[in-house]
Amino acid sequence: MADPSTYSVNPARTRPRGPWWFALLSRVLEPWVRIKRDPAEPSTLLRADIPVCYVIERDGVSDALILERACREAGLPSPMQPVPNIPVRRRRAMFALARREGWGFGRRQAALPKEPLNRLVHALEAMPHQDVQLVPVSIYVGRAPGRESGWFRVLFSENWVVVGRFRRLLAVLLNGRDTVVHFAAPVSLRQVLDDAGDIRAERLTRKIARVLRTHFRRIRAAVVGPDLSHRRTVVDAVLNAEPVREAVAATSAKEKIPYAKAWRRAHDMAMEISADYSHPVVRSTSFLLSNFWNKLYDGIAMHHFDKARAAAPGHEVVYVPCHRSHTDYLLLSYQLHQSGVVPPHIAAGVNLNLPVIGPILRRGGAFFLRRSFRGNALYSVVFNEYLAQLVDRGVPLEYFIEGGRSRTGRLLAPRAGMLVMTVRAFLRAPRRPVLFQPVYIGYEKLMEGKSYIGELTGKPKEKESLLGLLRGLKVLRQRYGHVTLNFGEPIALEPLLDAAEPAWRQTTAVPDAKPEWLSGMVDNLAERIQVNINRAADVNPINLLALALLATPKHAMAESDLLAQLELTKALITDLPYSDRVTVTPSPPAGIIAYGEQMGWIRRVRHPLGDVLMAEGEQAVLLSYFRNNVLHLNATAAWVACCFLNNRRMSRSSVIRLGRIVYPFIQGELFLPWDEEGFTGQMQATIDFFVARGLLETSGEGRLLERGPGQDDGAYQLRVIARSLLQAFERYYIAIAALVKNGPHTLTAGELENACTLTAQRLGMLNELSAPEFFDKALFRGFIQKLRERKVVWTDDEGKLDFAQALEGMVDDARLILAREVRHSILKITPGGAEPRDPPPPALKEAPVQDVASDLHQRHVVNEEERHHPTHLP
Template sequence: MLNMSTAESSARSRAPWWFNLAGQLLEPWVRIRRDPAEPATLLQPGAPVCYVIERDGFSDALILERACREAGLPSPMQPLSGTRRKRSVFALARRDGWLFGRNRKRTPNEPLGQLVRSLEGDPERDIQIVPVSIYVGRAPNRESGWFSVLFSENWVMVGRFRRMLAMLLNGRDTVVHFSAPVSLRTVLNEAGDIRPERFARKIARVLRTHFRRIRAAVIGPDLSHRRTMVDAVLNAEPVRDAIAATAAKENISHAKAWRKAQGLVMEIAADYSHPVVRSVSFLLSNFWNKLYDGIAMHHFDKARAAAPGHEVVYVPCHRSHADYLLLSYQLHQAGVVVPHIAAGVNLNLPGIGPILRRGGAFFLRRSFKGNALYSVVFNEYLAQLIDRGVPIEYFIEGGRSRTGRLLAPRAGMLAMTVRAFLRAPRRPVLFQPVYIGYEKLMEGKSYAGELSGKPKEKESLIGLLRGLKVLRQRYGHVALNFGEPIELNPLLDAASADWRAATTDPDAKPEWLGRVVDDLADKIQININRAADVNPINLIALALLATPKHAMAENDLLAQIELMKALLEELPYSDRMTLTPMDPASVIAYGEQMGWIRRVRHPLGDVLVTEGEQAVLLSYFRNNVLHLTATAAWVACCFLNNRRMSRASVLRLGKIIYPFIQGELFLPWDADGFCAQLQATIDFFVRRGLLESNGEGRLLERGPGQDDAAYQLKVIARSLIQAFERYYITIAALVKNGPHTLTAAELENACTLTAQRLALLNELSAPEFFDKALFRGFIQKLRESRIVWTDEAGKLDYDTALEVMVRDARVILAREVRHSILKITPGGDGEKEAPAPAPEADHLPADVSSEALHERHVRAEHEAHAHHTAAAESKDSETPGP
């Protein structure tokens, strides 16, 4: 080892005066940490030292010279003894230009060739090559400014101007990593008779691999697909075949078709940048603080524990443009790799698209139809992501929900993910559902407008700038709840014992694949709903929107919120559901503070009300959690127009209606499980005094209409009653028009028009009541159940079970509602309703004994298509008439 003063004077005497001057000017801005702290112990005594650095750069040379001087190592600026080289250092990559010049890689074969030739003719001579990695601003801490993070170390070989800024901003966080020296003589002897030129290329490849490994360990893996994946996609066999097919089909040259494919990859591919992600995280910290009062993550530890060893695919619900920013931000803050997000190409706006791309967004078109090359290229890009274990995020709903409910899944991305895994099943795939709950939405008004018929406003930079006014508002709290993860392998095992055989043919489409994808989509939506967060606004919406004028006396609202909280606490929907800890009074106060409700002072007691547009917007937050109260709402619905019903009838009718509620709300139970939930809910209502149980629990009765318990049941029931009204509109329209009359599209349109008119006549504040997608989903469920089917002419025919459903509807829907729907619904010859249903214990006089009631119920179950008893009409005015 050289003496420190000797090494310092030797280095400075051999370096040009301007180099020494630049080193002195740079010294105050740079603080070097050597790794290892004493690299001189790595060197072999006696052999000349030649340093190799990853990238050429003036600042890197200054840092290396200073690090060697401080460590007592030979200077990189001195000539390399025994060779013609004037310096004892060379770089693997060099750049052209000065300030903003573009990068250009040049092979290091020339200096390596010189070193190899210098050893020829002298078998005792050796040169030790020391790889040195230099990182400026490796990982600024969170207290650093975001500008510093922007210029931190990454995988891109930046120009001199950016490197200078990095030195000024992050120079005090500089790491110089010295690797163990490589004996050039030893490697040359092991290579045998290999030619010097080929030997130099081999050494260069080894050094590049070494530097990449060190850089990945220090700053994380290289996730920039523009460098590491574009070539892989274009060189994949399916893409090469698609390029050849495109050239032949379009009668263009192969080179032109290749450039076309390259353009598609560049349109799709993310350009992930660590500095940009860290910079955006700094910016978002201030943004969220101005926008939200807090962001909470629940069950994240469970998600983190399940992830190792898996390819993780995040599948959150989609309710706002803020969804993907929030999830990525929270994952980054938690120290988890930010996923690559599938974003619609409509978001690739000038100025915004490049930032999203560097944050991990990859873009896809809304439709792949008519573009076979695009489809192959996108599938291959997704397959490369999965094969490399890059975490992914996409929304299987296909777009943002305008109603607050989960949308029917669009399984395209899921199908591509499953097929990519089947092609190379090296790492098991784990789907991670995420529920995102808001207390106010930035897009709320536009959603209400779109549901009312206004066209969706196309995304644009001007629209984005106009939308910045939303930043002047506060949007409450946000919750990110991580649901139960779903592993792909068990689903494949259940579908086919030999599914691994499908991996041998990348183009194979086994018949069970569609079933697996559909089951997977349903499980994801179910697990998102199971992880729901119930916030104060959800509770207020469930209560207030169930009243005709969206107003409640304060005491009634307090009691209703307390009841809903007790229901969710005693009968939790799942172990991943979360519920606000606020008491009812605090919930109301918070709703006033957020501007959702208004207090009207009155001597007999204050009234809380939500009005006009606020009521419409509030329906979104009721729909977020509607599934949590589905069983309670069904039981309550049975007593909207009936004082008494048998428990068996509640369960029987529940089983009939359940497939349709399940399809709309993505409920987790099978039919028997739903009945078990109904039983538990009935017992809860009995404990709370909302229902009275007679006849050894076989018969149920509610209080009179003016009773508080009846009022609470009515509020619960009305959260779901609009779904049954939609069902009745659909089946009534079909029955009224008759079989072989309407196509599915015509029925959907007729139902939508009927619902719109009914909403106008009744001043409904729920625009999802006439949402086409909900009618389409119900019609599809009828077809899946073979209650409705399409004839040879494309018209709908139906089973007699549909007419039975019309008759059963009178148990739930009031007579005036049914008649209004029949009057408005187009088609048919009038307003005649279907015959009355079979007599049941649902409609019974008040003076009948419980034994007689049970006897009548048993008899009623075996009598079909009879009329209601006259006693039911005369004794209980609340029972619906014929």
């Protein structure tokens, strides 16, 4: 059935009224325009006995032609005839609030034409018994072309920009068949005059125009989306804000320069920062990206998006994804746009403001910030005010709190700068509640993989440039598998504020307020964001292969062993769920291996006694990135398994006790979600899982745990699980050993960090370690910071580190987890004084401790002697 609100022209019915040239243009335009009226019968809104004057938003011949035709088809009075019974010198019963000027593509807009309103108001003042119906009419040409329309038409779709006559003509020719004419309810000008009382006609005219502008903005926002043209609507507000004016004045006084020069500097900063969002550019870019993603990826999946969309209405949404690739922000914005959600405005480093690329990103919603605000008070104030304007206007935002792309695959320690600015912007004007939406982005192959390895091994980061981008286009020849976007549990800001300071509302409206509780609250928020990102992880086939193969010295496993290990790992993740938002590949173990071969991550070596699967050379190093993506999901199982690397038997209570000691450090590194009691429950459940699977046996009414001998399949599987976390304990031991070996009051935190990094690098060279994150300085820095938070280590008056006796106890406990050879290697390499003593094994009441080396013997796959050797493994 045809849409009853859409009509075609019937020339026999009526003729266009107006000058001959107007009638001619109407006939020429007729085949290009198809009008949909809203409402379908606007005549029901009007009183037939009162003259009508139409008000349109923007002046132009095409708008007048469309309005005249819409009125003619609806049986309404013609806008091309004078207003009847009103003695004003106007030949048309219509006027516009804004007038287009020029014929080009520029944004040209003349001042508000007040004369028509003035004449009508004065005429009615002289004729108390007359009235005029003002009918606001909104005209939209090409408000939302469909995908089948082609990307070029999208460039000329309706938006907020006042364009020249030539561009408007192109819009009519390309998108005229998707024209909407919205008739609003009429306004009685007589009623307005009566309600105005003694207000002068000039002031009343300005008031009516202001109300009409507000009406048109509201209708346009409903039809084409909110006005996000920042440089027209935000920059002026930023520069007129009181904090910016004060900062400009302070800069002028401090540098002894004219105020106008300081203001121009602030203006240039605002223009450097601000986005220039364009609906046509976003829509056309989405068409281009569709082809780009199809060539690059085999598919893009989103999970839990419906939950995120349901939570968003009424909130200022801040998307906070993990940052692993330059494609992160493009993928998220593209998927949101394709799902009917307004893409967020993205905080991007100013290094991405490249020629050609920068303007496109800016029109796609990117706003740029410098890496450091230090030493530039004016820039800091301008950026803070710009962000506050976005928050106040309800513009969705996106930024990466890690501060940069992860080179290791782990989440980085958060940098809270953007979070602090967002929270302070909300505190200043808490009109719209803020919701932080964590997003996990999972890849199966990265375009930047090789450069990440180079940077971790000491090569300088290559500066972004247009030439570098062009050289990097060769990566588009490859396929990068599937990408997954998982939306985590959102975090509302107000409950966190209430918990930190119940009276926080009394501190609002003070732009420079820095309450004491703010820093701790923001740190808590940043931690929760990282935790919720990890709680929405996606486990793909490459993650599972990396967890298994990188736990062997030569990154090789017999096919039968690999199949069993993949099945066990999937069972661990599904039977002991980390969170209800974690997703796992549905592929069976055989399918995972086949997919790994297809993607080129692993190679099959044929052998009469059974095929061997291996990851070789650089591929093995790159795989460590994807193992680290999901390392947190394996953390509890890896800890329990680590307890049985060098011990045949242990009591359940010892596993739990040592786990509670080490948990704060694992938690800080991997952003785990539990408190100590929660982790204890996870350890108990994991032990029960291992017992049910036959990997551990119990005795003494469940108090004692025992694994099988070294050649046992169950013991082998436990070792593979344990080695995913073993490097973390080796790093911890390096830091503790360096402190104890050098003694108290000897090293500063920076000196300890450098000593640890050098020791790890040396150890990696000696043992051909192929996991570059093992000597990542940031991981040592985080561990040292956690020691200080736990009051195990502190700084004396001279800035040197002192430590408690408990630290030496940690050295003693390490022998239960790390093999003797590993401990001695670390102690030998670590710079410092006398080596900490390696005490004799303490006698456990439940069972004697045995070294796993006594149980080793050859298995039926390649390189078995190295497989069981207690050395450093990636």
